[in-house]
Amino acid sequence: MIPPELHQALQRLHDGTDTPADLEVVRAAMQTRLITLAPATRTVTVGGNTEGTVIVTGDGNTVQVLHGAAAEKLRQIEIDDLTARYLRAVADDWQYLTITTRGEDRRLPLEGVVFMLQARPRPQPRPTDPPSPDIEPTEQRLADAGHPDPLDASRAPDQEHDRRSGDPKAAGLPPPVPLETVLQTDEHLAILGEPGAGKSTALQFIGLCYARAATSQAVEQLTIKRPAIPILLRLQISASTIVQSTLRAALCAEIQSRLECQVDDADRLFDAWRKSPGLIILLDGLDEAPAEVRQLVRERIERAARSGIGRVILTSRPAGFLTLGGLQEYTLKPFADARQEALPYLKGWLRALKPEWQAQVEEKAQSLIEQMQASAALRRLLNNPLLLRLSAQHYAATGAIARSRADLYRQWVEESWQRARQRGASAQDKQHYLAVLQTLAWHMHTGGDTSATALQTALRSAGLATDDHAAADLLHRLREQTGLLARLSEAHTDRYLFSHMTLREYLVAMRLLNAWRRDARCTWRFLKLRLHLPDWREPLALLAGLLDETDAQCLLTWIMRARSPEERHLRRDLLLAAELAVESGHGQIMRGILVSRLLRVLRGQRVEYSVRREAARALGEIGDAAAVPGLLAAPRDAKWDVREAAAKALGQIGAPAVPGLLAALGDADWRVRSAAAAALGEIGDAAAVPGLLAALGDADADVRRAAAEALGEIGDAAAVPGLLAALGDTEASVRLAAAAALRNLLPASPPRDREERRTWQKAMAAMRRIAWRERDTDLLTTVLERQAAWQAALDPWQDPLQPPPVPAWQQWARRIGRGGLVVLLAGLSGVATVVLAGAGDAVMAAVLPVLLAQPWWVPVGLVFGLAVLATLLGWLVDAVRHGDGQRG
Numbered sequence: 001m002i003p004p005e006l007h008q009a010l011q012r013l014h015d016g017t018d019t020p021a022d023l024e025v026v027r028a029a030m031q032t033r034l035i036t037l038a039p040a041t042r043t044v045t046v047g048g049n050t051e052g053t054v055i056v057t058g059d060g061n062t063v064q065v066l067h068g069a070a071a072e073k074l075r076q077i078e079i080d081d082l083t084a085r086y087l088r089a090v091a092d093d094w095q096y097l098t099i100t101t102r103g104e105d106r107r108l109p110l111e112g113v114v115f116m117l118q119a120r121p122r123p124q125p126r127p128t129d130p131p132s133p134d135i136e137p138t139e140q141r142l143a144d145a146g147h148p149d150p151l152d153a154s155r156a157p158d159q160e161h162d163r164r165s166g167d168p169k170a171a172g173l174p175p176p177v178p179l180e181t182v183l184q185t186d187e188h189l190a191i192l193g194e195p196g197a198g199k200s201t202a203l204q205f206i207g208l209c210y211a212r213a214a215t216s217q218a219v220e221q222l223t224i225k226r227p228a229i230p231i232l233l234r235l236q237i238s239a240s241t242i243v244q245s246t247l248r249a250a251l252c253a254e255i256q257s258r259l260e261c262q263v264d265d266a267d268r269l270f271d272a273w274r275k276s277p278g279l280i281i282l283l284d285g286l287d288e289a290p291a292e293v294r295q296l297v298r299e300r301i302e303r304a305a306r307s308g309i310g311r312v313i314l315t316s317r318p319a320g321f322l323t324l325g326g327l328q329e330y331t332l333k334p335f336a337d338a339r340q341e342a343l344p345y346l347k348g349w350l351r352a353l354k355p356e357w358q359a360q361v362e363e364k365a366q367s368l369i370e371q372m373q374a375s376a377a378l379r380r381l382l383n384n385p386l387l388l389r390l391s392a393q394h395y396a397a398t399g400a401i402a403r404s405r406a407d408l409y410r411q412w413v414e415e416s417w418q419r420a421r422q423r424g425a426s427a428q429d430k431q432h433y434l435a436v437l438q439t440l441a442w443h444m445h446t447g448g449d450t451s452a453t454a455l456q457t458a459l460r461s462a463g464l465a466t467d468d469h470a471a472a473d474l475l476h477r478l479r480e481q482t483g484l485l486a487r488l489s490e491a492h493t494d495r496y497l498f499s500h501m502t503l504r505e506y507l508v509a510m511r512l513l514n515a516w517r518r519d520a521r522c523t524w525r526f527l528k529l530r531l532h533l534p535d536w537r538e539p540l541a542l543l544a545g546l547l548d549e550t551d552a553q554c555l556l557t558w559i560m561r562a563r564s565p566e567e568r569h570l571r572r573d574l575l576l577a578a579e580l581a582v583e584s585g586h587g588q589i590m591r592g593i594l595v596s597r598l599l600r601v602l603r604g605q606r607v608e609y610s611v612r613r614e615a616a617r618a619l620g621e622i623g624d625a626a627a628v629p630g631l632l633a634a635p636r637d638a639k640w641d642v643r644e645a646a647a648k649a650l651g652q653i654g655a656p657a658v659p660g661l662l663a664a665l666g667d668a669d670w671r672v673r674s675a676a677a678a679a680l681g682e683i684g685d686a687a688a689v690p691g692l693l694a695a696l697g698d699a700d701a702d703v704r705r706a707a708a709e710a711l712g713e714i715g716d717a718a719a720v721p722g723l724l725a726a727l728g729d730t731e732a733s734v735r736l737a738a739a740a741a742l743r744n745l746l747p748a749s750p751p752r753d754r755e756e757r758r759t760w761q762k763a764m765a766a767m768r769r770i771a772w773r774e775r776d777t778d779l780l781t782t783v784l785e786r787q788a789a790w791q792a793a794l795d796p797w798q799d800p801l802q803p804p805p806v807p808a809w810q811q812w813a814r815r816i817g818r819g820g821l822v823v824l825l826a827g828l829s830g831v832a833t834v835v836l837a838g839a840g841d842a843v844m845a846a847v848l849p850v851l852l853a854q855p856w857w858v859p860v861g862l863v864f865g866l867a868v869l870a871t872l873l874g875w876l877v878d879a880v881r882h883g884d885g886q887r888g
Helices: 004-015 020-031 040-045 068-094 139-144 157-164 179-183 199-214 235-244 247-259 263-275 294-307 338-353 355-374 385-398 405-422 427-445 452-461 468-482 501-518 520-528 534-546 549-560 572-583 587-603 609-622 625-636 640-653 655-664 670-683 686-695 701-714 717-726 732-745 754-774 777-794 808-853 857-887
Strands: 053-058 061-067 096-101 104-109 118-121 188-192 229-234 279-284 311-316 327-332 485-489 494-498
Touching (some): 004 061, 004 068, 068 247, 068 263, 104 338, 118 179, 179 327, 247 263, 247 279, 263 279, 294 311, 338 385, 355 385, 385 405, 405 427, 405 468, 405 501, 405 534, 427 452, 427 494, 452 468, 468 485, 494 501, 501 534, 520 549, 549 572, 549 587, 572 587, 572 609, 587 625, 609 625, 609 640, 625 655, 625 670, 640 670, 655 670, 670 686, 670 701, 686 717, 717 754, 732 754, 732 777, 754 777
Parallel strands (some): 188 311, 229 279, 279 311
Antiparallel strands (some): 053 061, 096 104, 118 327, 485 494
């Protein structure tokens, strides 16, 4: 039923007497689907035309027929309504990123995990240039991929030296620029990046920002200078429509799908958006379009970009990418700076994966970065967003770094296979692909030539390809579909390598696993000769992680008993077995025998100090409380780095070591007591506070300093009284350590209890004196900032828009009023006059000798006191006047 007011509004619109209120009534009716506009075909059947006539329908009947300006107004209302619906739909969809973690799909907020990457302009290739490499040709990136990087004879020696320095400019690469800066231009863009570089995520985020900017919503991470309507196509899905028709048809089909509207409506919207505010066309994954139609898709995109259809931004892998005319190419730069790039990226992912970590996400991300940097294998993963994301997922799920890295790499290979399936690989190809990848990894790892010809020969020799043509096709498909292989084009040949050397090492470990399952003893004989070769260290660790508990124990026992040359002096077999036991996650099964043998090495008087140091580190990694007594004896070692390694090991063992460490605080040797205090601080258990407070009274200053530092690291408020007392220690190092510890315990806001607040204020005053005396600017700055924060929090005036609070004495002056103050002042003046007049001479005779007998500062103080009294009386008068003025 059409309401009368709507009928009247449509009639006034027809007559040309409509008002803004009428248009709002019509807009609301169209939004609630009370009325709709008939399709263009129906308009023609009633004698109108699609340009100048609009039929309004409701309840299945024609409600009104509008022409000319009235029809245009209604059509604009419809376009505005459909535009708003479209932008809401895409923003609701694009604000989430769906990932699979441990077999479960999770939707995470895109803005929480996105990181604005940097891109490097890619020069337009010349016809004589070889194909561009699939990975960025910088020294570090090539090293991460395991490229030997032989000296290029075509370069001058000084150029080669500059390039090897790692400077991208020296490698002939232009400097990178933030992706946000690239987007500020009006040019069509082709954004290229390795698998997992973040291309699709970045493109989705660009679309989300444009969708929000088009509705005047705030966009923080990306500046949108010229709003436009974003349309995002996944080319893997839309390629067939583009080939069978045009890019425009595929874009209109996407609009129709989002709005569930008529084809005519989608066409009208497309044309309207193209005129104002403009279109930004986001095309994701040119490399994912089916190979047989990819060239046609490329040509249609190139033609549309030149036609002025809108701004085109396209993503693709570099592998197989051919330049599109009119598109400026940029390559996403791998992460180079762990702190500036990898750390913020990990923080975003950890925050999204574990919302309960919000308060400590900085600490968690920093810990993950540090642990990855400490591992030679994981350090190479810090430049790739995909691998960092997988590391974050593992860390969020387990609370620990991927000790058994095999699980991480297995997931990496599985995600690569899913990409291959999207690019046309059949399900039956999986095992064959894995066998080919293992064969290629083994060939490269054992020193084989990486040229395409040599790799084809290796595949034929392994029976994985019938001839050179089939082998070349395999290489091509692995590179195109999985992204695990990368091509480096050189002057006369193509060379291949794995996108990351870590991946190659994982595939080598998989081949070793197959060999072990076939014949363990034979595989051990092969490995025994290579136990201590650096190139085999990571495959060996991965193999230990891939084996089940029984086989892992067998392998580790054989390694420990390998009797490598000079084992009596170097203990390489024992140390390697300990490292692999920890890294593979099988430390529990070997703990007893490893700890006893490592303690024997640590106590050995004739063992080299470097070996003792490594034994202490290994004991810390194993983390068995049985090692505590032996590690506590290490502080007596003559070598400082052995003592340091033992102290760190005690901290790594954690809570099980606390009872032994507390007992060690009473040891006769000050070095043992100091090491025990330091280890307790690293563990951070509040149960150690009483023992450490007692250690603040130790006879040795080094022990007292270590105890103060440990109390600061633990951060328990029960330590405050003892640390306050330590501020008066006779040794400057102890005072400074106590002040630094109190800095960690300073309350962010002033305590409510007055006595507690006064105690902390005295402590901060003492900390300021110590910081000034010791020239510790960091401590001084912290204390000053905290004092200022307290002063601001205690200040009753918290709003500058409100008048400042009136002091109590001013309130009293206002209460007695002007008249009362005049009487008070007159009375005081009268009393003073009578006293001075009646006893002036006697007063002067009595007072003057007294004043002359006093030091010079007494008369000065008296004068100053009288001045203060006069000033106070002036303030009182001013307060009364101010109060009278306000009342007036």
